[in-house]
Amino acid sequence: MQILAQQLVDGVLIGLVYSLLAIGLTLIWGVMNVLNFAHGEFLMIGMFLSYWLYTLAGVDPLFSIPLNAVALFLLGMFIYRFIISKVMTGPPLAQLVVTFGVSIFLANFAAFIWTPNYRFIGHTIFSGTWHLSGIILSVPKVISSVGSILTSGAVFWFLRHTRTGKAILAVEMDREAALIMGINTERINSLSFGIGSALVGVAGALLATHYYIYPFVGGTFGLICFCIVALGGFGSIEGAFIAGIIVGVVQTVGGYLFDPAYKVAIVFLMYLITVWIRPQGLRG
Amino acid sequence: MRNITGKQLIVGGAVLAVLIILPLLIPPFGQHVVILTLIFAMCGVAWNIMGGYAGMFSFGQAAFFGIGAYTSSFLLMTFNVSPWIGLVAGGILSSLMAAAIGYPCSKLRGHYFAIASIAFAEIVRIFFNNWEMVGAAEGLTIPMRQESLANFTFNSSKLPYCYIILAFVLFALAVCRLVSTSKMGYYFRAIKESHEVAQVLGVNVVRYRLYAIMISAFLTSMAGTFYAQYILYIDPASVMVLAISVQIVLVAMLGGANTVLGPVVGAAILIPLSEYSRAWLGYKGTGFDMIIYGVLITAISMYRPNGVWGALAGVVRREK
Structure with a gap:
């Protein structure tokens, strides 16, 4: 029982980071109807940025959050402007495949310049553990999930209460109508891609505090994110947030109950069962 | 559907003659590249039946490729069953798996179907990676x-x-030509255009989508069995990974989805390019060939999203 509760807590903690990642992905998906297969690789770049800032300049991963956000925002805008926007009018298959190319390029380029080795940031300002009635809480994990909640909250607020945020939601609802209302949809596209990527940058800094950093780290994270987004429902921010927590819990608790080797398979299985019953996802 | 004209017959015969004579003249590595090209051409043709015609973009074909490779190898090693029987057994097993996964996914379209296909293939890969009876992560040496x-x-x-x-x-x-010229092919195209319209016109969407997936799975599985008998070593990391699924999609897309011969052309361009770049650039293990491969995929999607077959076919037709 004690162990199960521990798994549940760990599941929620990692799930909240998944939520943040998935919100970034669902924003891009919802606004542009583009599946960004390079999402996991953006995360990898975010993690490496934090790692190098820590190793070379002694900057704690938590302080590299703003820099990560800005850097990934620019990277996202750049990739949208020069690659994604070029295939937006093309056949649907090309839109699916193009980001695969970007993802393979980024992962292997990182392996080329930084070697495929695993890296780890040993000491951050928040390390150690808290004990709470028998449950062990890893401080960096708690900090990461708190950071994820705060960032997700900021995104909610931004989308609901600012002119630009409302414009993004309008484009997501109906592109043509938004265009008629005088919204510059092209600008909204690149902005959404930038914001979605910036969220991954933040998640990268948060994960860098306690997760292994290597060029191919994005692969599994990316695939899990797709499941979360599809589970939450097309372009639904709230859905992605909830689904992220569900997936985190299912992964850790399922891994504990069956076999840790199958924990990712359990997530995928749950996804398949859910879309069988509700093809539109939880909040779609 | 248009019949095969004399001109096309001549062009096709010439290409076939080249393919028969070419392996006799080139060194073993060249023959290896020809074989790999044809393996992926076959997978591309199979993908095309469900992706190009019926509009289901599968990114999980590696599961069927792997099941084909594993079924024949397992039967051969455990029960001494001929790989030819294993070929058929693998095909049937793949088709059944395809039906089992295709049925619950029958309402999914576009991105949702693509993600579901990845999820399915990953489940199969993780399962084989831990299944001791078939060698788990160590794989099988045939x-x-x-x-x-x-x-x-x-x-x-x-x-x-x-x-x-x-x-x-x-x-x-x-098979592909038979499907594309039969009533089934028209049903597939109707489904691709719109589920609702196809349904209204009396097409049993669920059933015909399953047919497309099952035919595609059978052919892909055959290629998997061939791969196992050719390489004589298989493990989940070499026959069931996402990279194989993506390569199959690329072959079909580069050649031109929705045409019978497109995937063959796509394979003939992509596979030699990636094999030779690996031979020249990848030997140091730096993955430089994969960087170029990534750029190649991006460039194809940007500049040749409809495939090269359209352009080629136009030239052949104009000569008439």
């Missing part, structure tokens, strides 16, 4: 047997493999 066609084993030369896979590709093309 024992060398007496060289003969009946044993599906040839040690002294790659040539027989070239011709067997060529025959497989021709078989896949025949």
Whole structure:
């Protein structure tokens, strides 16, 4: 029982980071109807940025959050402007495949310049553990999930209460109508891609505090994110947030109950069962 | 559907003649590239039946490729069953798996279907990666047997493999053409355009989507069995990974989805390019060839999203 509760807590903690990642992905998906297969690789770049800032300049991963956000925002805008926007009018298959190319390029380029080795940031300002009635809480994990909640909250607020945020939601609802209302949809596209990527940058800094950093780290994270987004429902921010927590819990608790080797398979299985019953996802 | 014209017959015959004669003239590595090209051509043709015609973009074909490779190898090693029987058994098993996964996914379209196909293939891969009976992550080393066609084993030369896979590709093309010119092919296209409209017109969408997936799975599985008998070593990391699924999609897209011969053209361009760049650039293990591969995928999607077959076919038709 004690162990199960521990798994549940760990599941929620990692799930909240998944939520943040998935919100970034669902924003891009919802606004542009583009599946960004390079999402996991953006995360990898975010993690490496934090790692190098820590190793070379002694900057704690938590302080590299703003820099990560800005850097990934620019990277996202750049990739949208020069690659994604070029295939937006093309056949649907090309839109699916193009980001695969970007993802393979980024992962292997990182392996080329930084070697495929695993890296780890040993000491951050928040390390150690808290004990709470028998449950062990890893401080960096708690900090990461708190950071994820705060960032997700900021995104909610931004989308609901600012002119630009409302414009993004309008484009997501109906592109043509938004265009008629005088919204510059092209600008909204690149902005959404930038914001979605910036969220991954933040998640990268948060994960860098306690997760292994290597060029191919994005692969599994990316695939899990797709499941979360599809589970939450097309372009639904709230859905992605909830689904992220569900997936985190299912992964850790399922891994504990069956076999840790199958924990990712359990997530995928749950996804398949859910879309069988509700093809539109939880909040779609 | 238009019948095959005399001109097309001549062009097709010439290409076939080149494919028959070419392996005789080139060194073993060249033959290896020809074989790999034909393997992916076959997978591309199979993908095309469900992706190009019926509009289901599968990114999980590696599961069927792997099941084909594993079924024949497992039967051969455990029960001494001929790989030729394993070929059929793998195909049937893949089709059944395809139906089992295709049915619950029958309402999914576009991105949702693509993600579901990845999820399915990853489940299969993780399962095989931990399944001790089939060697888990270590994989299976298929024992060398007496060289003969009946044993599906040839040690002294790659040539027989070239011709067997060529025959497989021709078989896949025949199936694809049969499907595309039959009533089923029209149903597939109707489903691709719109589920609702197809349904209203009386097409049983769920059933015909399953047919497309099952045919595609069977052909892909055949290519998997061939791969196992050719390489004689399989593990989940070499026959069930996402990279294979993506390569299959690319072959079909580059050649031109929705055309019978497109995937063959796509494979003929993409596979030699990636194999030779690996031979020249990848030997140091730096993955430089993969960087170029990534750029290549991006460039194809940006500049040749409809494939090269349209342009090629236009030239052939104009000559008439």
